[in-house]
Amino acid sequence: TGARRRPEDGGGNVPMSVTVRVPAKVNVQLAVGGLRPDGFHDLANVFLAVGLYDEITVTPTAPTEGPRVTCSGPDTHHVPLDRSNLALRAVDALALRHGISPDVHVHIDKDIPVAGGMAGGSADAAGALLACDTLWGTRTPREELLDICAELGSDVPFSLVGGAALGRGRGEVLTPLEVGGTFHWVFAVADGGLSTPAVYRECDRLRERRGTGSGVDDVPAPEASPVLLAALRSGDARLLAANLSNDLQPAAVSLLPSLDETLAVGREAGALAALVSGSGPTCAFLAEDPASASDIAVALRDADVCRDARTATSPAPGATVLRAAV
Numbered sequence: 001t002g003a004r005r006r007p008e009d010g011g012g013n014v015p016m017s018v019t020v021r022v023p024a025k026v027n028v029q030l031a032v033g034g035l036r037p038d039g040f041h042d043l044a045n046v047f048l049a050v051g052l053y054d055e056i057t058v059t060p061t062a063p064t065e066g067p068r069v070t071c072s073g074p075d076t077h078h079v080p081l082d083r084s085n086l087a088l089r090a091v092d093a094l095a096l097r098h099g100i101s102p103d104v105h106v107h108i109d110k111d112i113p114v115a116g117g118m119a120g121g122s123a124d125a126a127g128a129l130l131a132c133d134t135l136w137g138t139r140t141p142r143e144e145l146l147d148i149c150a151e152l153g154s155d156v157p158f159s160l161v162g163g164a165a166l167g168r169g170r171g172e173v174l175t176p177l178e179v180g181g182t183f184h185w186v187f188a189v190a191d192g193g194l195s196t197p198a199v200y201r202e203c204d205r206l207r208e209r210r211g212t213g214s215g216v217d218d219v220p221a222p223e224a225s226p227v228l229l230a231a232l233r234s235g236d237a238r239l240l241a242a243n244l245s246n247d248l249q250p251a252a253v254s255l256l257p258s259l260d261e262t263l264a265v266g267r268e269a270g271a272l273a274a275l276v277s278g279s280g281p282t283c284a285f286l287a288e289d290p291a292s293a294s295d296i297a298v299a300l301r302d303a304d305v306c307r308d309a310r311t312a313t314s315p316a317p318g319a320t321v322l323r324a325a326v
């Protein structure tokens with residue numbers, strides 16, 4: 001392939017296209033604090049990256065054409081291809097930071113189910129950011145990339161770092177966590193969607209109805225569970241299963257009561273534990289081993305309680321440059 005040269009690089013090769021791979025996530029603990037004055041909730045959010053990946057490829061377009069996005073994969077028709085696509089907003093944010101014109105074609109090869117709760121949109125944003133930083137040779141320091149991620153959405157910084165991490169603040173302030181083994185998961189991809197803000201609002205409404213209040217002064221500060229963190233460190237699936245928790249689950253089930261049945265089907269099929277992933281509606285099932293995971297996936301598909309069931313393992317690495325073609 002012919003190398004394009006940039007005079008300001010002293011003739012060094014610059015890539016013609018860059019491909020980045022980014023994982024999905026599951027929340028093994030999501031502790032939700034009170035509603036803050038800025039409309040967000042303080043969280044103790046334990047993220048675990050899972051091995052379902054989107055691949056994001058960026059290619060330069062003609063100057064001043066501006067960014068555009070295309071998508072391939074089974075869920076393509078669920079992906080917005082206008083400026084509301086988080087990947088395009090990531091490209092714009094990085095270009096603005098460096099005073100560059102954002103003339104790129106972003107292609108998303110999508111394998112992360114578009115259903116909510118697996119951070120697929122956040123993955124694409126983190127992937128587009130790393131891909132453009134590599135394509136443009138802008139070498140943005142890691143801390144600055146993480147700042148841009150946080151501006152784009154609460155889950156985007158984790159998509160960049162992957163592995164496992166505790167997210168504090170609204171989920172964007174990350175501390176990496178140790179994981180001592182491989183965990184086997186099944187994900188039930190729901191038919192209908194759930195809007196993240198609506199699920200948080202429902203969580204507040206349920207708290208108000210209980211009479212406990214939903215503000216920062218009413219709800220105890222969210223804390224990561226020490227036993228859960230120990231379970232991750234040890235790689236013990238049974239210990240992890242016994243300590244999974246999601247404060248948004250009652251709200252997600254209240255808005256989409258059929259999730260209860262989905263969770264029950266997975267449990268009956270042998271899952272060590274079942275929970276709603278993040279704000280849902282995707283449901284996550286922790287399995288003992290790969291054979292049990294396939295059994296659970298088959299049972300979920302047979303019971304007709306979801307659009308699809310996918311197996312995957314964790315942890316998985318964060319956004320990674322796969323190819324830089326020159």
Ligand code: C5P
Pocket residue numbers: 039040041042043152153154155169170171196197198200
């Ligand atoms: O940050 P992100 O764009 O993903 O957040 C989407 C919405 O989810 C927010 O507008 C807010 O309603 C809700 N949210 C929240 N507390 C958080 C994260 C998200 O209330 N920590």
